[in-house]
Amino acid sequence: MEREPDNEDLKQSGAIPDAPIGKFGFSWKNTVYFRLLATLIIVILPLYVIGTNLYQWGASTIKDQVTAANSSQARFYLDSLETDIRRIQALQYDTLNDEDLNELANLAGIMTDYEYSRAVDRLKQRLKAIKSSSRYIEDVTAYIHPIERSVSAVGGYREFDANRFEGGGGPGTARMTEPSGIMYQSEARVILLNAGSSMSKQNGGHFPQYSIEVKLAVRNMQEAMGDPEYSDGGFMLVDRNGQIIFNSSGTSAFAKALNTGIRGQLGNGNKGTASLRVDGKLLLAASENSAYLGMDMVRYIPADAVFKPIDNYRVWFWIFSFSALLIVLLFSYSLYSIMHRPLLKLLRAFRRLRSGDMQIRIRHNHNDDFNYLYMYFNQTVENLDVLIEQVxxxxxxxxxxxxxxxxxxxxxxxxxxxxxxxxxxxxxxxxxxxxxxxxxxxxxxxxxxxxxxxxxxxxxxxxxxxxxxxxxxxxxxxxxxxxxxxxxxxxxxxxxxxxxxxxxxxxxxxxxxxxxxxxxxxxxxxxxxxxxxxxxxxxxxxxxxxxxxxxxxxxxxxxxxxxxxxxxxxxxxxxxxxxxxxxxxxxxxxxxxxxxxxxxxxxxxx
CATH class of the missing domain: 3.30.565.10 (Histidine kinase-like ATPase, C-terminal domain)
Structure with missing residues (x-):
């Protein structure tokens, strides 16, 4: 039976020249396999250098992007808060022109009980509509000074304490110093938005005829900011005097230390980014301010949560790279000698068989699995030749x-x-x-x-x-x-x-x-x-x-x-x-x- 010529046959016939044999049984110098290995090493070394530079550049880029995102999110939340408060104040001022409110302030003495009751009900419904317009609003109250009564969206119709609008004002009270304004009531943890009509004298003092007060719950504002992205991160809202309105995470001492550190780096009321350590934790903070609200929004995140995984990845990256390179070199040599070369020979035989060459026969010089595989291949080809004709x-x-x-x-x-x-x-x-x-x-x-x-x-x-x-x-x-x-x-x-x-x-x-x-x-x-x-x-x-x-x-x-x-x-x-x-x-x-x-x-x- 005719067999396929191997390398020794080709050498003897002059089809391929003799080459010096190395210690592994073949000449490394003239093999494509050696050239591929050399090319692989030449390509991998610059890639490792480029990879290191990319890591440094990537870490710097990530830091800049995280810092920018931190500032953007603080700005977004502050702008959203300002937009809502502006809209709420617009509703306040619009309510000052309410016909029922004006009648209660100026004509209460000549109104019948029915007219008086209807005016109070309609005013209360309008105040409820304002309250329902925003999740930040806890209550809306109209104070009518000539009759010393108030109408609330939550509490309804009742008397009010005139001392609230006098010059003194005790602890936990909001003092009205202007016809309209934004005041923070620290102990009650609310923000009051006041808007009043023209001033008039009453009982020896100056009071607006009526005023609209919107009570904003700080807790609702805090909840609207959402959960912090990192466990040690959060938000902090600070008023123009440096008083902390709310802090989404951490203790009061932590919030005060953070506020002091940020103002020490950025100054009171300035915006920007700061990197500082509080309670042993390195934080990246971004501060944005609103002149209209007189408040600063601070968003802070732990630096370790952002960069520690990258640092760990760099160490494991090099360990993996060197291990992979060593494994590839050793495995490639073994794979080529034991499997790749015999498989190539078998694949070439299958290719010839697929093209219709039923006379193809292959041989293997080692007594291993490929020897049996080659033998069964030859027997299969012989049987196929007979069966194809019969079938x-x-x-x-x-x-x-x-x-x-x-x-x-x-x-x-x-x-x-x-x-x-x-x-x-x-x-x-x-x-x-x-x-x-x-x-x-x-x-x-x-x-x-x-x-x-x-x-x-x-x-x-x-x-x-x-x-x-x-x-x-x-x-x-x-x-x-x-x-x-x-x-x-x-x-x-x-x-x-x-x-x-x-x-x-x-x-x-x-x-x-x-x-x-x-x-x-x-x-x-x-x-x-x-x-x-x-x-x-x-x-x-x-x-x-x-x-x-x-x-x-x-x-x-x-x-x-x-x-x-x-x-x-x-x-x-x-x-x-x-x-x-x-x-x-x-x-x-x-x-x-x-x-x-x-x-x-x-x-x-x-």
Whole structure:
């Protein structure tokens, strides 16, 4: 048996030159493998240097981005708070012009009890609407000084303490020093937004006729900021005097130390970023201020939470890199010697086998798994050579026999029906139609007997089906109409199996329309489909039930060699044997409720 020449044979024949042999059994100097290793090392070293620089640059970029994001988020929260307070104040000032409020302040003495009560209710409803407009609002109160009464969205109608608006004001109270303003009430942990009307004298003091006070809950404002992204991070809101309004995390001492450190670096009321250590923790802080609110928003995050994972990654990156490089070098050498070279030889043999070279044989010089693999490969190729020849011949013979058998079933099936129809015509003494029928039957016999070929042009098959349709139309002249669509010229000359259209029309007549007394209708069309010939036969029969449809689909989908292949199954099987499993028949309901049979023949360029 002829064998494939190995390196020693090629050397002896002069096909490849001798090379000096190194300590590993081959010359490193002249091998592509050595050059690839050298190239790999040359590429990896600069990559490691670039990777280190990228790490430093990345760490710096991340720090800048985190700092910028920190400032942006603090600015966003402060702007959102300012926007809401501006909107709330706009509602305050708008309420100062409320008709009911003015009447209660100026006309309470001449109003009836009903008018007074209605005015109070309407004012209370308006205050409730303001309260519902923002989650920051805890209560909205209208103080009416001439009658020393207040109307609250929460507390309703009641008296109020006039001392609240006097110059003194005790601990925990808000002092009104201007007609409108924002004040922080530290002990009550609320922010008061006051807006008053024109000033008037009363009981020796100056008071607005009425004022609107919006009470903002700091706790709600704090909750609106959301949970801090880092466990040791958070938010802090500070007023213009440096007093902490709220701190989202940490103790009071922690917040004071943080506030002192930030103001020490940035100054009172200045904005910017700061890096400082509080309680042993390095923090990155960003401060943004609002001149309108007179408040600073501070957002702080722990530096370790941001940069410690990066530092750990750098150490593990180098450990992994050097370990991976060493493993790759050792593994690549072992893999090449033990597996890569024998596999390449085997792959080349498979490539030649795939191209049809059944004489390929390979050898291995070591008594290992590849030696057995090569031996079984050679035996498999020898067996394949014999089996392919046998199976190919057997398949051809079986297909020819089955095709002959299937086509032979078609002709008697139609003839039995045709002679029975002719018998009925003669028996009924319908001589004119009998003459036409016998002529068409003769044309039919001529078509199926004039050639032994298994295929014909589609135009001939359609003409044959038209003859059959005319015969059936003569038989059922009062109730059957068969309509053929125009056959496209692009597929008229396509070669198709004989007798695949007429039996489908016959199936529609026999099984689809037996009880159709009038207006029985069959349509044959040829829809355009790229790469395939499509023929559709549909009727308006009333015999098709869902159970019959399901049974027919199962018969077409699952072929049983023991099943009788007649009618539609016959045609389906013949088409699939010739053109493959993608071709064949599919069934569905027609638009008139009868059976719709679609033939697809992927005939290619035949």
């Amino acid at each position: 190919y011949r057997q398949k051809i013979l079986v297909q020819k026999a089955e095709l002959k058998h299937l086509q032979a079933q078609i002709n008697p099936h139609f003839l039995y029906n045709s002679f029975f129809i002719l018998h009925r015509m003669i028996k009924g003494r319908d001589m004119a139609n009998s003459l036409v029928f016998s002529r068409e039957l003769g044309n039919y016999m001529k078509y199926i007997t004039r050639s032994a070929a298994e295929t014909t042009e589609l135009a001939n098959e359609v003409a044959h089906a038209r003859s059959y349709a005319e015969i059936q139309a003569m038989r059922f002249s009062n109730r059957l109409r068969v309509e053929f669509a125009q056959l496209p010229d692009t597929i008229a000359n396509k070669q198709i199996p004989r007798l695949i259209l007429q039996p489908i029309i016959e199936n529609a007549v026999v099984h689809g329309l037996p009880n159709k007394v009038t207006d029985a209708y069959i349509r044959v069309s040829f829809p355009s489909m790229e790469g395939a010939v499509a023929i559709v036969v549909e009727d308006n029969g009333e015999e098709l039930t869902d159970l019959k449809m399901s049974s027919l689909r199962k018969q077409l989908e699952f072929h049983d060699d023991n099943q009788e292949t007649t009618g539609l199954l016959n045609i389906h099987r013949r088409i699939q044997l010739k053109y493959g499993m993608e071709s064949g028949l599919t069934v569905s309901r027609s638009e008139w409720g009868g059976l719709k049979v679609t033939q697809l023949l992927y005939v290619g360029d035949e």
